[in-house]
Amino acid sequence: MAQVEATTQRVVAAAPEAVFAALADYTKTRPELLPEQFSEYEVQEGGTGAGSVVHWKLQATQKRVRDCLIEASEPTPGQLVERDRNSSMVTTWTVTPAGEGRAKVVVTTTWEGATGIGGFFEKTFAPKGLNRIHDAELARLASHVES
8 A cells, every 4th residue: 555645735824823723623613614525523522632532524525435533632832633543544734833923734634545556546636636625624724713
């Protein structure tokens, strides 16, 4: 199996602390940031940052739906890591200063892809689709924290 990676970034006009707090708020803010590809969102444990466990379904393509059980951790300041207990998928949100009152948000998702020709197509096309989903999340994040 080959590792597949999708990375998207955006600079938002808000303090890094406010941006990180919005991302780490699984109870109120995060559900508001999710585009239509997400469904069945439910906080199962915690609700803020490390130790939170959240369930959702992600419809990455018309035929592919991932049933995700996400466990959040904060390994370093400004970094939120979401590990799916149901797969090899790991999403890392990194928030860093980008000038006064601005933050750079980088979201990277990795997972072990399929082998063979299916793996080739997954590695080629899946990151583009996931980047579109993350772009939508980042746009909603920017709208939320910049208002």
